[in-house]
Amino acid sequence: MPAGNGSVVRRRVLRSSAGSTAGKGLSVRFFFYGTLLAGADNEASPAVHAGLGPGRRATIGGRLFALPDPAGWYPALIADPRGSAVHGELYRALPSFAAADLAAMDAWEECADDDTGEYRRELLPVTSEGYEFLAQVYVYNAALPADAVPVPDGDFAAFLAACGLPAYR
């Protein structure tokens, strides 16, 4: 539930190994800002979006970096409520969204249940059309490499387009 005006946030731990708790019957939302955005040209995005509703433009507070890789550039989010706006989209899991979908998403993001992966998934406040939502967000969980490039306006796709860089795929 949204933190609102100081209320306690009971963080739902959403585990891809926890069977039916992944999405069915629950209002699970995701915030994506990079390779999992709808329409992204990679193997993960189309499969993930089969189980999600349409996107809604949203922002999260933080700092965004672009990381180089032989397969293309990918983003790293450092969440910070006092940071600047990082742009992405908010999606709601459809009833068909299953634990296997979450597991596939976690695998793509190299996110491990024990928080040892390159990313970890957290329930964080996201803003869309002025409203605050709690959504599952992949945040960077490793030390930032020396060749990480800041994305000053917080929009990963726009940054790649402006710099003529290829997206990870």
Add this chain to the structure above:
Amino acid sequence: MKLEDDIALANRLAEAAGAAIRPWFRSGAGAERKDDATPVTRADRAAEEAIRRILAAEAPRDTIIGEEFGTKPGESGRSWVIDPIDGTAGFLAGRPLFGTLIALVVEGWPVLGVIDQPILGERWVGASGRPTTLNGQPIRTRACRALADATLATTGPHYFDNHDGAHFMGLAAKTDHRRMVMGGDCYNYAMLASGHLDLVCEANLKLHDWAALVPVVEGAGGTMCDWNGEPLHAGSDGRVLALGDPARLDDVIEALACGH
């Protein structure tokens, strides 16, 4: 910003509903049963029709889910959830403790809620991520240092079956039960948001009963959940808790579980 537009629209909806309801309040035929001819049914329908007329003109792509006239599907991913008179028994008894409930649900979450009391002229407006207001002034829930000090409210024992009633009484026994209040429907949640009581526990609530309450209570610093402490969602079982002080949540869940 969309939120400001939605709040302005929700205020217009509440005003239109109130204008439709007020002529029927204490209009003299309250002893009749609720059927098509009673004042409460006429007021209910007139209020929902007034709300639907405005939404059809100003938010034609949004879904409308109303207690009286069902669902009008939309295509925007946004749903207005309407209960024109929450608390018909109070309305029929001439008690101004009912309310018009208006919620906006986006991506499965109630982001905006209005509790409007058209007789007393009180309107609580909550939106996720900002403070709840009563007639435009920010309000806060109150702290509750111990469950034994908590004032508990519920609309009535007839809403509980035997099983739920036993759990409720388990909770009531742990609160300051000399101050427990009955009746009130949505007005109890408004009083909780304004810091006049600490806890509301109910069962058998529908989406249109609770959707508008969540942003009001949480924006005032409280919390709402089911009897297991889980966030409410469209598939919730109707067992609803509201706490003014979220720090008491574990105590409340434990007390509820002990009742049998």
